[in-house]
Amino acid sequence: MATDRLARDAAFTAFVHEATPSLMRSATLLTGSTHAAQELVQASLVKAYTAWHRIEPGTALAYTRRILVNQRTDAWRRTKGEVSVESPPDRATTDPSTVEDRDRVVRLLARLPEQQRKVVVLRYYTDLSERATADALGLSVSAVKSLTHRAMTTLRTAYVNEQEDAR
Amino acid sequence: MNPTDSFEDLLRADLASAASTASTDLGVPVDSLLHDGRRQRRRHHALWAAAAACVATVAVGVGVLGGTDHSADRPGSTSDPVVTTVSAFDARVDVRVPGNGPAQPSLTERIALTREASGTYRVWMGQIGSPRLSSGGGMGGLDPARGQLLTDGDVAVLLAPASAVEAVLWSVGDLGAVTHVVADLPEVALRAFVFRSDGRSVDTAAPLESAWFRADGTPVTGGRDGSVVRFSDGQRLWVTADGGHFGLDDVGGPVAGGASAPLHEALGGASAVGRPDGSTTVWTVFAVVRDSAHDATVDFGGAVVPVTRIESLPVPGTGWTAIRGVVRGQVDSPRLSWTGSDGRRHEFVAGRTN
Numbered sequence: 001m002a003t004d005r006l007a008r009d010a011a012f013t014a015f016v017h018e019a020t021p022s023l024m025r026s027a028t029l030l031t032g033s034t035h036a037a038q039e040l041v042q043a044s045l046v047k048a049y050t051a052w053h054r055i056e057p058g059t060a061l062a063y064t065r066r067i068l069v070n071q072r073t074d075a076w077r078r079t080k081g082e083v084s085v086e087s088p089p090d091r092a093t094t095d096p097s098t099v100e101d102r103d104r105v106v107r108l109l110a111r112l113p114e115q116q117r118k119v120v121v122l123r124y125y126t127d128l129s130e131r132a133t134a135d136a137l138g139l140s141v142s143a144v145k146s147l148t149h150r151a152m153t154t155l156r157t158a159y160v161n162e163q164e165d166a167r
Numbered sequence: 168m169n170p171t172d173s174f175e176d177l178l179r180a181d182l183a184s185a186a187s188t189a190s191t192d193l194g195v196p197v198d199s200l201l202h203d204g205r206r207q208r209r210r211h212h213a214l215w216a217a218a219a220a221c222v223a224t225v226a227v228g229v230g231v232l233g234g235t236d237h238s239a240d241r242p243g244s245t246s247d248p249v250v251t252t253v254s255a256f257d258a259r260v261d262v263r264v265p266g267n268g269p270a271q272p273s274l275t276e277r278i279a280l281t282r283e284a285s286g287t288y289r290v291w292m293g294q295i296g297s298p299r300l301s302s303g304g305g306m307g308g309l310d311p312a313r314g315q316l317l318t319d320g321d322v323a324v325l326l327a328p329a330s331a332v333e334a335v336l337w338s339v340g341d342l343g344a345v346t347h348v349v350a351d352l353p354e355v356a357l358r359a360f361v362f363r364s365d366g367r368s369v370d371t372a373a374p375l376e377s378a379w380f381r382a383d384g385t386p387v388t389g390g391r392d393g394s395v396v397r398f399s400d401g402q403r404l405w406v407t408a409d410g411g412h413f414g415l416d417d418v419g420g421p422v423a424g425g426a427s428a429p430l431h432e433a434l435g436g437a438s439a440v441g442r443p444d445g446s447t448t449v450w451t452v453f454a455v456v457r458d459s460a461h462d463a464t465v466d467f468g469g470a471v472v473p474v475t476r477i478e479s480l481p482v483p484g485t486g487w488t489a490i491r492g493v494v495r496g497q498v499d500s501p502r503l504s505w506t507g508s509d510g511r512r513h514e515f516v517a518g519r520t521n
Binding site: 009012013016017020021024025026028029034035037038039041042045046047049050052103104105106120121124125152155156159 | 174175177179182183184185186187190193195204205
């Protein structure tokens with residue numbers, strides 16, 4: 001039993017090191033805040049650990065991402081509708097336009113309803129297919145298509161408006 | 168490239184840019200996650216041992232219940248979900264559960280049961296009329312005499328025998344403000360106590376535990392009767408059968424959920440419960456001691472505070488003693504002290520971890 005636990009913990013530890021960057025990036029897009037993202041990823045990993053024996057080899061990241069996108073943290077709820085954008089790195093090589101683009105997409109994502117935001121992140125950042133996105137969120141493919149359409153319409157309008165405001 | 172493709176490309180680029188500058192620091196060491204994970208596993212196993220065999224059948228109930236058609240997923244599985252069709256239920260009830268303002272609208276929780284050949288029941292549960300995705304599902308093997316706690320989002324349902332008059336829910340995690348509604352399922356002689364947290368998922372506050380109470384005030388957990396003590400004014404102190412939890416009736420309700428706390432091995436626990444009594448606040452200070460106790464006193468750091476009553480009574484069948492002091496006036500850090508069977512004085516300070 002002790003040997004089993006040691007093996008399980010070793011495998012899980014390796015998985016945490018491997019998966020954390022990817023999960024943190026997705027969580028940051030979903031929450032708009034590093035702190036909320038950390039809480040979300042920590043909680044998701046703990047849940048994944050409790051189910052580790054049920055996770056099929058090679059599916060741990062997809063399974064944990066599924067937990068992540070289906071979980072709502074208190075911090076996330078408290079900041080819903082708001083967005084806390086981290087300060088840009090203090091580097092001379094930073095391209096200001098890149099920072100603006102990054103802040104813009106995080107800010108606009110935060111305006112979307114939660115399910116639309118999740119769909120956008122899974123489809124256009126994680127590059128999941130409609131089927132895989134539907135599986136991750138427990139939705140039908142048609143629901144994913146509908147959410148995607150509404151989110152993209154909103155985002156496209158927001159992008160255009162921001163461009164016009166900038167002129 | 169059409170305009171849609173252009174915008175999708177732009178969005179992908181912006182998302183990738185934003186993600187590339189995101190912190191990848193988890194914020195805690197992996198050991199901390201392992202510690203939390205092990206603790207949750209232990210509690211989960213203890214709480215759900217009886218139900219573990221049924222987990223594989225969970226989550227096919229929503230379609231059966233006539234709610235949303237979202238199929239539930241099993242971890243690591245990409246196969247189509249199993250769909251079960253049940254033509255009739257032996258009992259079904261829709262419970263309207265109030266929310267907590269615009270951010271958490273009211274919802275209707277549907278609970279349905281079918282009788283199994285073994286004399287147990289299969290339970291289906293899901294939310295209807297809610298924009299939120301339902302996580303409803305089914306679980307078999309419900310023994311009506313023992314009851315069962317089931318969860319669905321921010322809702323937890325304790326199915327208890329129809330004779331249950333009260334119930335309480337508690338958690339190591341923070342459930343926030345919890346309201347509850349009672350609904351009867353007379354066809355199957357069960358009563359549903361439907362609890363709702365203030366918006367947080369009850370699963371994330373796990374492990375959840377619950378007790379229901381017989382008409383004489385006895386708490387029942389896992390089919391086992393606990394113990395109850397009534398002080399001279401009728402106030403009840405209850406202890407679960409495993410000694411894991413206790414509570415004191417509060418003026419606001421028959422069960423002091425806020426006074427529930429794990430019993431400590433050596434001392435027990437204590438709490439001060441404020442009770443409005445006209446213009447005077449009455450504080451009740453109590454402890455459960457895993458020992459006999461006599462010559463109990465209440466002390467407030469030297470302050471002169473009149474103690475209306477102090478009583479110490481044996482908790483039937485446990486070998487423990489319940490001590491309670493009723494004090495007039497606002498007090499800080501009430502300290503209970505008593506002489507134990509070893510002849511030495513012991514003390515408990517409310518609010519201090521012993």
